[in-house]
Amino acid sequence: MYSLAVINQKGGVGKTTTAVNLGHALALRGYRVMLVDLDPQGHLSPCLGLFRAPASGVDRALLHGETLEEVAVATRELLQLVPAGKGLGEVERLQGGIERARLLQAALQRACPDVDYLVVDCPPSAGLLVMNALLAVDRVLVPVAGDFLSLTGLARLMRTLGKVEALRARPLQREIFLSRYVARRRLSREVSDKIRQHFPNQLLQSVISEAAVLAECAGAGRTIFEYRARSRSAAEFAALAEELLEREVNCHEQQETLDVA
Numbered sequence: 435m436y437s438l439a440v441i442n443q444k445g446g447v448g449k450t451t452t453a454v455n456l457g458h459a460l461a462l463r464g465y466r467v468m469l470v471d472l473d474p475q476g477h478l479s480p481c482l483g484l485f486r487a488p489a490s491g492v493d494r495a496l497l498h499g500e501t502l503e504e505v506a507v508a509t510r511e512l513l514q515l516v517p518a519g520k521g522l523g524e525v526e527r528l529q530g531g532i533e534r535a536r537l538l539q540a541a542l543q544r545a546c547p548d549v550d551y552l553v554v555d556c557p558p559s560a561g562l563l564v565m566n567a568l569l570a571v572d573r574v575l576v577p578v579a580g581d582f583l584s585l586t587g588l589a590r591l592m593r594t595l596g597k598v599e600a601l602r603a604r605p606l607q608r609e610i611f612l613s614r615y616v617a618r619r620r621l622s623r624e625v626s627d628k629i630r631q632h633f634p635n636q637l638l639q640s641v642i643s644e645a646a647v648l649a650e651c652a653g654a655g656r657t658i659f660e661y662r663a664r665s666r667s668a669a670e671f672a673a674l675a676e677e678l679l680e681r682e683v684n685c686h687e688q689q690e691t692l693d694v695a
């Protein structure tokens with residue numbers, strides 16, 4: 435199983451939109467996908483058409499020792515959802531040491547779900563829930579919307595990721611992409627140039643353009659592949675999935691070379 439968290443402490447940059455549509459893109463390619471909603475706002479459920487959010491979910495796995503399979507619901511072919519659950523906000527208020535940040539990791543170790551991809555949607559914060567994601571997953575995907583405040587936020591986030599690595603057994607693969615991108619806006623291009631300059635190996639070629647259809651499909655409880663399969667947005671999410679799969683293969687090859695050396 436390969437696991438990925440969509441993170442950015444900035445709100446509204448497209449984390450949830452990415453988790454849903456990337457998750458469905460991978461499922462449509464034949465991978466077994468489990469989406470995990472680690473945001474107490476619980477937005478993944480309505481985005482997938484569950485307008486009455488399930489009362490239990492990953493909160494039970496983190497706080498009561500249940501397995502992710504036990505709290506997962508089937509939503510589409512090959513696409514399961516672990517909803518947030520009503521108690522998820524309590525995790526941020528837990529007292530204690532580092533173990534509070536290893537609850538998701540512990541849940542995965544208790545029973546590794548029978549899936550190919552675990553995709554975690556994170557809240558717009560830098561709290562304990564995000565820390566749980568960072569200690570549990572193989573890879574982080576950071577959507578950046580095009581403005582200069584995002585750049586300062588990104589630099590801070592990358593420093594945080596560096597610190598988290600000290601607590602992990604393996605390095606955390608990091609990838610950044612431009613979300614809500616408007617090609618004709620000069621600022622969008624300037625932001626992408628700056629990111630390329632500072633994080634040349636982490637910036638993906640794929641971008642997700644600003645498109646009203648992405649907001650509409652979320653409101654309709656459908657993914658872009660169901661709502662407008664022939665849209666540019668659907669093609670962009672398919673390309674994002676493709677690029678991530680390709681980079682994963684390269685990364686494994688590099689790892690094997692390191693292991694042999």
Ligand SMILES: Nc1ncnc2c1ncn2[C@@H]1O[C@H](COP(=O)(O)OP(=O)(O)OP(=O)(O)O)[C@@H](O)[C@H]1O
Pocket residue numbers: 444445446447448449450451452473475477556557558613614615642643644645646647648649650652
């Ligand atoms: N590329 C896009 N084009 C147009 N609208 C978008 C795009 N991406 C996201 N949106 C819309 O912007 C709003 C915020 O997006 P989303 O919920 O995915 O962001 P988020 O980073 O998960 O937010 P939060 O930090 O609150 O969890 C939603 O209404 C969503 O439909």
Ligand SMILES: [Mg+2]
Pocket residue numbers: 449450451473477555556557
């Ligand atoms: Mg969100």
